[in-house]
Amino acid sequence: MRKNYLLTPGPTPLPPEVRAAMARPIIHHRTPQFQAVLKEAAEGLKFVFQTKNDIFILASSGTGAMEAAVINILSCGDTALVVQGGKFGERWTEICKAYGVTPEVLDVEWGKAVSPAELEKRLKANPKIKAVFVTLCETSTGVVNDIAACGRLIKDTPALLVVDAISGLGAIDLKTDDWFCDVVVSGSQKGLMLPPGLGFISVSPKAAKFIEVSKSPRYYFDLRKAKKALDKTDTPFTPAITLIIALNEALKMIKQDGLDAVFARHRKLADATRAAAKALGLELFAPLAGSDVVTSVKVPSGLDGEKLVKTMRDTYGVTIAGGQAELKGKIFRFAHMGFIEEFDIIIGISCLEKVLAQMGYEFPMGAGVKAAEEIFLK
Ligand SMILES: *Cc1c(COP(=O)(O)O)cnc(C)c1O
Secondary structure, eight states: OOOOEEOOOSSSOOOOHHHTTSSSSSOOSHHHHHHHHHHHHHHHHHHHHOOOEEEEESSSSSHHHHHHHHHHHHOOOOEEEEEESSSHHHHHHHHHHTTOEEEEEEOOTTTOOOOOHHHHHHHOOOTTEEEEEEEEEEETTTHHHHOHHOOOOOOTTSSSEEOOOOOTTTTTTOTTTTTTTTEEEESSSTTTTTOOOOEEEEOOOHHHEEEEEOOOSSSSTTTHHHHHHHHTTOSSSSOHHHHHHHHHHHHHHHHHHOHHHHHHHHHHHHHHHHHHHHHOOOOHHHHSTBBBSSEEEETTTTSHHHHHHHHHHHHHOOEEEOOOOOGTTTTTEEESSSOOOOOOOHHHHHHHHHHHHTTOOOOTHHHHHHHHHHHHOO
């Protein structure tokens, strides 16, 4: 017998309402019944994105929405500024290169947030920059970037601000309109409490003009086709019907709680996780810019970080994430995003303590759980 606990930064656990919605009989998508589903999804997404902009729902993972962003607003030979402070910033660079867009890379030390002053300097230095790609929560390092500050710097320039909010949306604040985000992309399997399979992309009126003139090759992700369909409450291809029905359940839950309550819950879960790590004598990887979405923690020297994650998962059924690329074995990432509550954190911390103890790491047993409980009691 084995119970499993998922504390990874995507996929995240599914609420029972979402799972039940996916068990409903399938319906046809060119029907008034499905149009009602699409209409509800559009309204719910606008609420979560905090925008009046159009939002397109794609049958893809989050990366599909990233690719859609690049090809619909930029053309071969264009230049874009990419904020690159981890694996997911690098993905923007790779997609740009795949389509002949020249990425000007603003390298940020992994574990730190982008400096708005640096961004402004780079933007001013190259008037050819047509778009700036930034990651809301750089999931590979746990860092949250100041999107509001980026928006203030970019809004009065000819460039677009494109935000990867795949792991932050529905968990931490992102005011698409008030922060002047022209394009925001997200995915279903992180803060939105759904399985993988949906990509989302919002488009501001400023960005819509870019879409009209882009010369990039595009077919499945052509947002001109998607816009024509959206205006008729339709989709250009067969949508992921079941996932969109489930999306409405998840959006309903977020709406019922209210965005502020959802963000406050994530803040508390993150505070408890950070406090627990410190109480165990562990060091946070991003102490100054840690997100409320995922907490990255340095593996103590002399300990095998990959073994730690593997033992928690394979022996005790608690899945957290290890480090990626250059951080492999050096950090572990403890996610607290989506359908996660206080006692999920307690279980995760308790398991972490058990495995740390078994691996010979010395600390006051129970200190992590106690520190988390103290945050939750506040
Ligand atoms: C998960 C994630 C992605 C990749 O999304 P997929 O759904 O795996 O394609 C991109 N960016 C960030 C910040 C993420 O957290």
